Amino acid sequence: MKQKTFIIYAVFFLLVGSFFLYSQQEVVLSIKEGVPAIAIALPDFIVSKESPSAEKAAQTLHQIISKDLNYSGVFQPLPESYYDYIPSLNPQKIQFKDWESIEAKTLLVGQVKAQNDHSYIFEAKLYDVKSQRFILGKRYQAQESLLRRAAHKMADEIMKAFGEKPIFTSKIVFISNRDGNDELYMMDYDGHNQTRLTFNNRKDYMPAWSPDGQTIAYTSYRENNACLYTFNPFKGKVNKIHCQGTNYAPSFSPDGEKIAFCSTIEKGNSEIYVADRSGENIKRLTFHRAIDTAPSWSPTGRELAFITDRIGTPQVYIMDAEGSNIRRVSFGSSYHDAPAWSPTGDRLAYVSRTGFLYDLYVLNLQTNQITKLTESNARNETPSWSPDGRHLIFSSNLSGASQLYSIDYDGSNLKRLTSKGDNKLPDWSR
Numbered sequence: 001m002k003q004k005t006f007i008i009y010a011v012f013f014l015l016v017g018s019f020f021l022y023s024q025q026e027v028v029l030s031i032k033e034g035v036p037a038i039a040i041a042l043p044d045f046i047v048s049k050e051s052p053s054a055e056k057a058a059q060t061l062h063q064i065i066s067k068d069l070n071y072s073g074v075f076q077p078l079p080e081s082y083y084d085y086i087p088s089l090n091p092q093k094i095q096f097k098d099w100e101s102i103e104a105k106t107l108l109v110g111q112v113k114a115q116n117d118h119s120y121i122f123e124a125k126l127y128d129v130k131s132q133r134f135i136l137g138k139r140y141q142a143q144e145s146l147l148r149r150a151a152h153k154m155a156d157e158i159m160k161a162f163g164e165k166p167i168f169t170s171k172i173v174f175i176s177n178r179d180g181n182d183e184l185y186m187m188d189y190d191g192h193n194q195t196r197l198t199f200n201n202r203k204d205y206m207p208a209w210s211p212d213g214q215t216i217a218y219t220s221y222r223e224n225n226a227c228l229y230t231f232n233p234f235k236g237k238v239n240k241i242h243c244q245g246t247n248y249a250p251s252f253s254p255d256g257e258k259i260a261f262c263s264t265i266e267k268g269n270s271e272i273y274v275a276d277r278s279g280e281n282i283k284r285l286t287f288h289r290a291i292d293t294a295p296s297w298s299p300t301g302r303e304l305a306f307i308t309d310r311i312g313t314p315q316v317y318i319m320d321a322e323g324s325n326i327r328r329v330s331f332g333s334s335y336h337d338a339p340a341w342s343p344t345g346d347r348l349a350y351v352s353r354t355g356f357l358y359d360l361y362v363l364n365l366q367t368n369q370i371t372k373l374t375e376s377n378a379r380n381e382t383p384s385w386s387p388d389g390r391h392l393i394f395s396s397n398l399s400g401a402s403q404l405y406s407i408d409y410d411g412s413n414l415k416r417l418t419s420k421g422d423n424k425l426p427d428w429s430r
Contacts, residue, residue, distance in 0.1 A: 037076035038105050038162070041129075042066050043089045045110030045122075054114035057144065061110065061122055061151045067190070068155035068168045073390050073408065075158070078104055091125075096132045104129050108158070118144045124154050126161065136161050148192060165343070165388040171429045172384075172393055173197070173207040173216050173233075174404060178421025184218060186233055189386070189428070191404075191417030197233050206425055210252045210277075213429040217241070217250035217259055217277075228261060230277065241279035246270075251295050251304075252277070253321075260285070260295040260304055272306055274321075285323035296341045296348075297321075305329075305339040305348055316350050316363070329363065332370075338382045342389045343430070347409075349373070349383040349392055360394055362409065373411040384428045393417070395424040 042065065045058040069075040086098040091109050099107050107127045114120055125137040138157055140150040149169065156166030167189055176185045176196075184197040184204050198204050200222045207218040216231045227243035228250055241250075245264040252259055253274075260274045266284070270291045275282040286292040290310035297304055305318050316330035316339050330336045335353035342349065348363045360373040360380050374380045378398040385392055386406075391413075393406045402422040406415045 037074060039078055039103055040069060040075045040106045040108060040158075041078050041083075041099055041102070041104035042069075042108050042110075043083055045112050046089075046091060048111060048113040051114045053117050053144075054112050054120060057114070057120045057122075057147055058110070058112040060147050061112065061154075064148055064151035065108070065110075065155050068152060069158065071190070071391075071413075072155075072159060072164070072167070072388075074162065074164050075106075078102065094127065094132075096127070096129050099129045106135070115141070120144070120147065122147075122150055122154075126158060148188070152188070159388075167387050167391075170387055171209075171213065172404070172417075172426050173209060173429070174395075174418075174423055174426040175204060175207065176418070176421050176423045178423075184216065184231070184233075185423075187417070189406075191415075194418070194420075197231070206249050208250050208252060208427050209429040211254055211256045211430050215252075215256075215277075216427075217252060217261075219248045219250070228259075228279070239278075241277075242275065242282070249294050251297055253297050254299055254301045260297060262293045262295065272304070272323075285319065286326075287323075294338055296339045298341050299343055299345040305341055307337055307339065316348065329365070340383045340385055340392075342385050342409075343387060344389040347389075349385065351381050351383070360392070360407075371409075371411065373407055373409075382425050384426050386428055387430050393426045393428055395426060 045062050047054045047058050066077050070077050082102040085102055107129050108124060110124045112120055112122050120142055122140045126135040128135055136157060138154055142150040152168035155168045159166045170189050171186050173184060173186050175182050181201055182203040184207055185194055186197055187194040202220060202222040205219040207216050209216060214232055218229055219226050220229050225243060226246040226248055228241040228247045230239045230241055247261055247263045250259050250261040257277055258274050259277055262270050263273050264270055270293055271284055272286045272292045272295050273282055273284050288310050290308050292306055292308045294307040295304045302321050303318055304321060305316060307314050308317050313334040314336050315328055316336050317326055317328050319326040333352045333354060337351040340349045346366050350361055351358055352361050358379040358381055359375060360383050362371045362373060376398055378396050380394055380396045383392045383394045390409055391406055393404055395402050396405050402424050403416055404418045404423045404426050406417060
């Protein structure tokens with residue numbers, strides 16, 4: 001996507017105070033323009049037989065798919081008012097010229113049939129308007145409680161048909177104290193279906209998804225020590241990985257076979273280690289009297305970003321996966337934290353503190369330019385990328401208590417996802 005970029009040298013003024021940058025890096029403000037999103041027409045889904053429950057199901061499916069595609073940044077649903085200018089849809093004889101006249105590039109036709117009051121069949125077909133070509137069709141049979149998932153799956157299929165990574169059936173794991181104790185919770189990408197996963201009356205911390213979205217690595221104090229565990233939330237299976245010393249900040253390798261983590265195994269100092277996902281074959285990667293923490297794998301598995309205060313203040317560094325070729329990549333602030341490597345491999349999101357403010361930034365590793373994502377009188381922390389690299393989720397006390405928000409990679413489209421208790425340390429499944 002083409003962009004117009006304005007580069008601001010010297011001083012980037014914040015709401016309070018100012019932030020002086022080193023000459024090695026530049027802060028950029030990006031404005032998207034050029035290739036537009038794909039205009040997609042989503043006329044109301046057709047109900048096969050008159051049924052109030054089927055009508056409601058059709059509206060639910062339509063609303064969720066429309067919101068998903070609008071969020072994607074790839075598609076732009078046409079305004080409903082546009083449909084007033086053309087005849088109603090006849091799914092058996094589609095007049096593609098009508099849809100082309102209102103600037104639709106693609107057309108989604110949906111039909112819903114009630115099997116009973118709580119079970120439905122949903123059929124959807126996607127067409128290219130200009131070529132009048134059928135692109136794909138899917139049929140789902142779903143209970144009422146699973147309509148949301150069926151809608152997300154259809155939206156994912158549309159994304160894949162255009163060569164895009166699906167994100168709508170992805171899950172977000174996070175920590176919440178809404179029930180009185182810091183425990184693992186999971187929710188859909190849009191904040192729905194928030195579900196508690198652990199019940200151990202001890203603090204759980206720093207969850208991280210495996211690449212296949214089936215396992216969560218995390219730190220738990222269930223044995224009165226900060227031990228590493230893995231947990232399959234779909235099977236309820238828990239495995240203890242490592243318990244010697246204090247262990248935290250696990251991160252799965254892209255192939256899911258290894259876990260990088262921080263530990264005080266040796267001499268009580270925090271160093272970065274890597275082990276098999278079973279906890280065996282532990283190898284130490286960093287050897288420094290400073291604190292090394294927060295490892296994040298590159299998508300290739302060849303490198304790790306991490307935080308170290310070896311120059312006196314916490315900064316972002318990168319090293320090769322075996323611990324060599326260590327180099328600093330952050331400049332311009334006395335405090336950095338929580339690096340998160342984008343799925344595209346060319347960007348690092350991280351937290352930077354100025355005064356009492358914590359904001360999110362993205363470093364382009366190819367151009368060495370920085371984009372500031374947040375600018376508010378708040379504490380914005382722990383970013384995690386969406387599977388397609390277009391969005392991030394993070395925690396913020398913008399509304400008082402710590403809540404989870406999503407934001408687009410260019411700093412737009414801020415959305416609040418949680419509201420109960422304090423919520424933090426999110427990780428977005430791949």
